[in-house]
Amino acid sequence: MNLILRPHHLLCTQSYEGRGYSPQFVENMDKITDILRKPTPTRICLKRDTDSLCEKCPNKLGENQCRGQDHVKKIDEKVLQYFHLEEKEYEYQSLIGKIREEMKEEILEDICGECSWYQNDGCIIRECVGIEG
Template structure:
């Protein structure tokens, strides 16, 4: 079971192998590909740092404790109809995305995210809403 915070659910949808450091990318790729290959994998929704934050590079301000990130987590969980402490399968998260999210939501919910300009998260939401699952990342 993975512990994930709200906004990382959206990050995983758009993930294409980019990240903050080699170690971060390796960790995110492993988690992403596990969820892709095994959508029944359980996820516990947590408040604050999660399994992805564990590998965030220690290079100054700790992004994972920023108030704006906590706010984004809460907005995304609310949008998906999920809550902190809940344990759900990845396929149930994808189902919530299909029911409650459209690609243009990324521009609103993730307005201040530095990764948004790549457009991959909107594409990831589109993939999920059409039943295509997560991208393959090698």
């Protein structure tokens, strides 16, 4: 499977707990996070477009278009800037290790603070990125 991830989905895949926007979305997210969470190195392509997780999202309106598009693009850019990332291929597990090393509470709040999952405590991202909650 050739996995493409939006930058902010690097954080979402760490905190995912089996809930989502629709049964189809959850099924797709389960499949992808199962692959990503294995210790075996997994190659991903980081892109600012709709990605492998977006494929089954009911908020996807078309290629590179979703509800809340401006917000999604803004948080993708923040992830790219904070962690000095580019649109290219990475090894997922190493990239997550880098993010965990560099993550700070104020960075997490800036990126995720407006997200409904984060605000409603449905997101366990603090623990996933090594920040005490």
